[in-house]
Amino acid sequence: MPRNRAAPERPALTVDVVIFRLADERLETLLVRRGFxxxxxxxxxxxxxxxxxxxxDAAARRELxxxxxxxxxxxxxxYTFGDPKRDPRGRVVTVAYFALIPGTAAARAGDDAAEVGWYPLIKLPEIAFDHKNILQYALRRLRYKLEYSAIGFQLLPSEFTLAELQAAYEIILGExxxxxxxxxxILEADVIEATGDYRSGTVGPRAALYRYRPDAVAEVKARRLFP
Amino acid sequence: MPRNRAAPERPALTVDVVIFRLADERLETLLVRRGFxxxxxxxxxxxxxxxxxxxxDAAARRELxxxxxxxxxxxxxxYTFGDPKRDPRGRVVTVAYFALIPGTAAARAGDDAAEVGWYPLIKLPEIAFDHKNILQYALRRLRYKLEYSAIGFQLLPSEFTLAELQAAYEIILGExxxxxxxxxxILEADVIEATGDYRSGTVGPRAALYRYRPDAVAEVKARRLFP
DNA sequence: ACAAAAGTGTTCGATATACACCCATGT
DNA sequence: ACATGGGTGTATATCGAACACTTTTGT
Known part of the structure; x- marks a missing residue:
């Protein structure tokens, strides 16, 4: 808490939200093209x-x-990024968040009609500010969380097959x-359960559909899921 | 980055530093008594x-x-705490840090002569603001880091015996x-090395002294150190 | 001599890893 | 009929957990 009152500053405070999705068998993130x-x-x-x-949190949810x-x-x-020089216009401290959206969710363009686009993380366009750092940091954290907790299905629709889930993990972990x-x-971790339904319309046997168990504990602390 | 210019705000921005040390076979943190x-x-x-x-980071180091x-x-x-109601005087967003100091380091009282004291985490006094949350969060993170990376010696002087290091881990992990x-x-983790010297003046065999290897990688990603 | 504490290996159980075939279904 | 892909079990290696005695030194 503030006790030292020397040279305080009121920086602008923003939230930036790194939004990940899976599409075209790649991990993509939503980026906004700067017009000025x-x-x-x-x-x-x-x-x-x-x-x-x-x-x-509310600000991040609103932006999302x-x-x-x-x-x-x-x-x-x-993480919070606060280097004094990170924005040439003046001091802007940003609290970065990351979000995982289901690949099928039709993410519409932003209300303000700015130019937005999804880009694969392996082939990013020219990035503004220190945002490349932030993206790298977010990717590291995503991989880490994927190994230690069971959040992979957040990138899939509400019902999914085990093959789809495995593909998501392979894309993100890169192996x-x-x-x-x-x-x-994944079944022993007890975070998903079979719905009883099957995916039809495909060649070969029908794959069982699973869903996330909302009552499951998100964090799997005891053991690495994918060592 | 800011594109939505509706109702921005310039909150006060502070850093709070949870400072841990080991003393009297307990984990303690430095607290400041509020005069107003x-x-x-x-x-x-x-x-x-x-x-x-x-x-x-510089602000946190300066405070420390x-x-x-x-x-x-x-x-x-x-972590960054930004609930609008966390400070009754007005909006204050705080970026919390945590620090580990060697137990022997004579931490002098602050320059501003405010009343400060070390308190064991198991028996905290009455805490101001949302700082109890922050302390709990810091303790969780410390325990977690201790299990997955090798930072326990940051709480010990530059040379230490394995028995001392083990005692530190036991105090923090509580088991x-x-x-x-x-x-x-701890030896297989390859983060410490014997100095070649021994601790004398004690009853029984002389314990070998170890030091941190500054060239070692801090993060031990491959495996939990203490599962 | 005795008390205190340092140092040292092995066994056993649990977990992780590697690996191949059968069968249901759609075309 | 055949191509596609879902589903299933086991053997081996590695890792973690539990466990006790000997030796050194100061008092």
Whole structure:
């Protein structure tokens, strides 16, 4: 708490939300093209000022909804970036968040009709500010969380097959996983359950559909899921 | 980055530094007694405003030095707390850090002669603001980091015996550890090395002294150190 | 001599890893 | 009929957990 009153400052405070989705068998993130300097024409993580009487989480949720139209999305505070020089216009401290949206969710363009686009993380366009750092940080955290907790299904629709879930993990972790070991572990972790339905319309046997168990504990502390 | 310019706000921005040390076989934290309302007489985590042209990390280091006189200390950003009602005087967003200082480091009272004291985490006094939350969060993070990375020696002087290190881990994790397993794991982790000297003046065999290997990688990602 | 504390290996159980075939279904 | 892909079990290696005695030194 403030006791030293020397040279305080009231920096602008923003939230930036790194929004991940799976599409075309890649991990993608939503970026906004800047129409004005600085960094005109380059791409930035969507974000905005924190409003009066608004918590940081609420600000992040609002931004996420403005950009994608989605609510009830997995969202987590990532890190706060406050280098004095990170915005050439003046001091702006940003609290970064990351969000995982289901790949099928039709994320509409932002209300303000700015130019927005999804970009794969392996092939990013020219990035504004220190946002490349933030994206790298978010990716590290996502991979880490995927190994230690069971949040992969946040990137899938509400019902999914085990093959789809495994594919999501493989895309993000960037390595193939053994099918039998994957299924055993994910089921033993007790975070998903079979719906009883099957995916039809495909060649071959019908795959059982699973859903997230909302009553499950999100954090799997005792053991690494995918060591 | 800011694109939505509706109702922005410039909250006061502070850093709070949860400072941990080991003393009297307990984990203690430094607290400052508030001399004025709100929460007059209650105890708060040391902190203060972020200055102009000062990064968040620099602000945290400055606060840490002001309170303890120490430099070159382990310091890590924890989380940012921004509930609009967390300070009754107005909007104050705080970036919380945590620091680990060697138990022997004579942490002098703060420059401003405020009333400060070390308190064991198991028996905290009346806490101001939302600082109890922050302390709990910091303790969780400390325990977690201790299990997955090798930072326990940050709470010990530069040279220490394995018995001392084990005692530190036991205090923080709150459970006894097997001596032989502890020694094997901590040595296999390759973060400490024998100095070649021995601790004398004690009853019984002389214990070998160890030091931190500064070239070692801090994060032990591959495996839990103490599962 | 005795008390205190340092140092040292092995066994056993649990967990992780590697690996291949059968069968249902749609075309 | 055949191509596609879902579903299933086991053997081996690695890792974690539990456990006791000997030796050194100061008093």
């Amino acid at each position: 300097p600085p960094f005109k024409g380059r791409w930035a993580i969507p974000g905005g000022f924190v409003h009066k009487n608004e918590s940081l 909804k403005e950009e994608t139209g989605l609510e009830g999305i997995y969202l987590e505070q990532l 193939p996983l053994d099918k039998r070991n994957f299924r055993r572990r | 309302p709100p929460f007059k007489g209650r105890w708060a985590i040391p902190g203060g405003f972020v200055h102009k042209n000062e990064s968040l 030095k002001e309170e303890t006189g120490l430099e070159g200390i382990y310091l890590e950003q924890l 006894p550890l097997d001596k032989r397993n502890f020694r094997r794991r």
